[in-house]
Amino acid sequence: MVFKIVVLVHILSSLAIAASQDLNFIYSGFRSTNLSLDGLAQLTSNGLLRLTNETRQQTGHAFYPNPVTFKNSIDGSAFTFSSTFVFAIRPGYATLGGHGMAFVIAPTRGLPGSLPSQHLGLFNGSNNGNQTNHVVAVELDTIRSVDFNDLDDNHVGIDINGIESVRDASAGYYSQLNGKLTNLTLISGQRMQVWIEYDGMEKQLNVTIAPIDVDKPSRPLLSLPRDLSPYLNSNMYIGFSSSTGSAFSSHYVLGWSFKMNGQAEALDISRLPKLPRLGPKKTSKFLTIGLPVLCLSLFFVAVSSVSYGIRRRRKFAEVLEDWELDFGPQRFKYKDLYIATKGFGDKELLGSGGFGRVYKDPQTTHVVGTLGYLAPEHARTGKATTSTDVFAFGAFLLEVASGRRPIQPAEDVILVDWVFARWLGGEILEARDPNLGTEYVAEEMELVLQLGLMCSQSEPAGRPSMRQVVQFLEGDIPLPDISLLRLPKSDLPFSRFDDFAMSYPSSMGKSFSHTSVSESLLSGGR
Template sequence: MFFKLVVLFLLVNFSASEDPGFTFNGFRTANVSLDGIAEIKPNGLLMLTNTTKQQKCHAFYSHPIHFKNSLNSTQILSFSTTFVFAIVSEYSQLSGHGIAFVIAPSRGLPEALPSSYLGLFSEANNGNSTNHVVAVELDTIQNSEFHDINDNHVGIDLNDLRSVNSSPAGYFTNNNGGFRNLSLYSGQPMQVWVEYNGGKKHLTVTLAPINVPKPEIPLLSLDRDLSPYILDTMYIGFSSSTGSLLTSHYILGWSFQMNGRAQELDLSRLPKLPRRGPKQEPIFLTIGLPLIAVSLAFVTIFGIVFIVIIKRKFAEVLEDWELHYGPHRFKFKDLYIATKGFRDKELLGIGGFGRVYRGVLPTNMKEVAVKRVSHESRQGMREFVAEIVSIGRLRHRNIVQLLGYCRRKGELLLVYDYMPNGSLDKFLFNQPREYTLDWRQRFRIIKGVALGLVYLHEEWEHVVVHRDVKASNVLIDGELNGRLGDFGLARLYDHGTDPHTTHVVGTLGYLAPELTRSRKATTGTDVFAFGAFMLEVACGRRPIEPQGSGEELILVDWVFSCWNRESILEAGDPNLGGDYVVEEMEMILKLGLMCSHSVALARPSMRQVVQFLEGHVPMPDLSSLGISLSCLTFGHGEGFDDFAMSYPSSMDKAFNQSSSVAESLLSGGR
């Protein structure tokens, strides 16, 4: 019985340690529970109310949220949310009742009443301390019973519709701080930000039109400890109601995050509001028949010319041998439409191999990432495309799915699954401490990438060498799992030539020294790069960082120096603030040194790395492996030809020891 209680306690605390978050750019597939008259329209628009009178509705996120610190049940954690709403009234100068963002102990509020109670409370329980309800109201009715300041205001409610703080609807401009009024029931979309700092016990509410960036000065703020009002587990959502005037309330998009800033909504992807007013008669109906005939002739000629131009615009290379690859080949036209003509607005990033764009395929509305790779040489293209199609059959949860390719003129386009959180390096470098990944997330990403490499090296039908393992090539999915991407690209430049690359394909700081001699990538060179990757994730530093006076910080040298003076934990990322599992941090740093050994045979395999990470095999003592600074190296120079054979004199001894070192590592075997 005691064991079950311990397991239950650990499970509860583990779930509470999660930082839940979600982003709904429209609600077509959103995990939301509805009641009352709320419904989701076919285009993804959440319609809270319709023109039915004296009704209420709720729309809550289906899963409960843990708001309190598992170690301190009296402390409310920080949270942030943003949403876009619209209130459409039948009359321009009058409106029904408003909308409230609400934190409540249950998804439904069965005792609540419509009209002025906004579906939150009733005459019997309004003001009761047992309600445990926190709400931000967007109220369009002035009710003297609740001391409303006007019929167009924003208020903060704590268990009571008598707001503890309220303000006329509007926003402060960022250029001069001037205040501009807004009409909540104008029918125009507006955005709200609600943010609570758990440490400072400070709540802010900010409002702005949808086309205006978030104002720097909030509309409302409240210094109040919310722990008496918010229980450990609560539900979040929206409440609204109708009265005697016909009014519709809509939510277009919603984002929420515990212990961090809510992800920005993609305003271009939000559903459209229903059209207002009568449909205008087309001008075409008023044109006479002669003009119609002339117009039709013009349209026909123009259409023919347009088709010719379009065919040339979307012309692509298609050779007989490519017919064999079938569904792996995408049409350029589909990719062009998906990325809105490769507009800069859809640009996700620029890497060493080309530009990457976000897109939505018109055939199945699937979100994808499209990488444009310039490659003028046709030498080896057939072999490379065959390799791309083969890689497209890889299936692993820690590998970004390569869906297919498209060739057009001197360009190759690769289509991948879309990863909403971008690349890992953006989370590690140049981020405020509160927005960096915590240790639990980093350790899970390291383990996930390691499992992905084991799959590539040993578990698929062929051995696949990634060739460019690094943080910028690890993408983060919606659940903050790490996925390896961008493999096969280095192979492209082996088939042809590219004046912008060095003779050794890869990235400085991740290149194994044997590459400069053999120029042949192996699973061992992937392990070397993975060692550099582990160190940069644990230390929050790049493998090679420029310092003052033209000097460079070589990360592996620095970690080794910390280990050599028996203070290896000093190398940990200071942004973690010491909040990590000491044994795990020490293991990652030591594994990084082992994988960075300049002798390939002295490095562990990726399967052995996974066994260390999962605790199935104990870590060997680094000193017993003969690791010294001379056995750890990154290439520093601009070129690699001079560096190819420049091992220190102690390398001869290291090579002689490599067989015994490898034997000791392989004792944890496959």
């Protein structure tokens, strides 16, 4: 019985060693990843491994949780292995980092007793250089430490049992085109990729680095012809170490791949998480120049329209009879107009354009028209208010931002419904003017489109004031959730004016027909 147990344990141990010898993993981001973290190291909500932050004189470690078999026995030869990772260093000061980061192979996780600053969280003053450390690391050093004979404040080094590199070089890569060395700045904040490869047969360690948009160079930056077997235990831990000093940097790892006895799988750059925004938010010319000019133009148009309307009213003012003073001027109900134009059918259509359709009333000499910029209550009462101005401004924003007219007769499209449908589908930016190309900021374009929808809703009480509109545009207050908008079935923007809109799916998720709209409108009149 005891013999069987011993055999079983031996078999299980052999299987575990074999599995570890074939270890192969790839992390395209670290969301929900089981890493061993300590110090400042943390996983961000979008899957970044952030080793350090804005805290000074601290360390951060992140290790693969399980030990990795690097050789069969304590006196055996180290296996071939390779690893690649994408990193970025965002310094607290533009020209001063602190202090750097390293890929590390160590006998324990966390490197207890290690110090920050120039020790990179790898060693301390008492054990630095000890042969019993059994630590191999590739450092990305951004501070020059004279005490450790650093080459400069922007170098890559290979460390064995101590922080003083046995081989180092200024950060850069050899071009595939001309073979010349191109310099890199480690604290540029840009994404870069590192390849670390050890050939167990040739006994050589190669380190290569390049920008994220450059294929792996054929010539490594560093080559160390040395057998790593004496420095590695049978089982080791692999991971990353970083530290800050008097200055600080945020050290990020975006993706990591490792393979024992083979070539590490290539990282898919498109699947890696995004870094935080670097620097102030870019303001597009649309908001800084275009929108003020448009608003000023709209103001002059509004003033001119009001002035023209006053002059026209005076010119064509009606002389009312005595009986009209008692009973008021004649008003047409929407019901009468609907019947007179036969449901706004094409038979009575005189013409159409960007502002709507014009119909003939066969029973009278009147014509019936629609205007894309008129608020529903304006069409009913004929009176302009601050709320109707907001409506017109919202429609104007959507003409400008989308490059479309309020009503597209040729396409049977109502702009408000069309933009809202894009928003409901999660693709509101598809409503932008295609002529803008890439010359716009996505967040600002989305703000303008959503604000246009808010201002163009049919319920006056639901529209913001012009003061709030300005606050939304300037970012002083956040834009509310426009999914909360709900419009009465008989009071949809624009839709009641055009027969072609009655069969167009509205932005509220309701479908229209001639019958449903006519019933809702004829029942109440205008």
